[in-house]
Amino acid sequence: MPYALFYQDAKLSKAYPTEADVWNLARKSGLVVDAVSDEERRSPRPILDNDYEIRPCQLDPNEDPDQNKADADREARTEPRLN
Template sequence: MPYALFCNEAQLSKAYPTEADVWKFARQSGLVVDATSDKGKPAPRPVLDNDYEIRPCRPDPQEDPARNKEEAERDGELDLKLPS
């Protein structure tokens, strides 16, 4: 099942093949704002800003989660190459 970024009940992102893909693109978009540590766990974990959450979703019939991932990765590479 694909995953997407949500705020309350609204789907904010395209569907991606895995939850890890959505985390990656949320990080690139600046939506991962903090790292906290649960009691008893030595490593911090990422936290999404405000009411954002990553959940399983159904893609639109015309949508291909694998293609969305490829496009996002390609766009991310372009952002890294362009001078700011």
């Protein structure tokens, strides 16, 4: 089942093979924040900013989640890192 980033009902990203792939995309885009959800969890857990959601999605015509992931991985390797 492919996953994508959504805001309300609008699909904002390409489809990716796993939910973890979309979390990585969101993290690199600055959409992930750490927050403590309750007293049972002492350590912060990642959540998406501004009511974004990661959820299963339908593929667009001719969309290939594996190719989208490969393209994103290739881009990540060629982008300069700012430290």
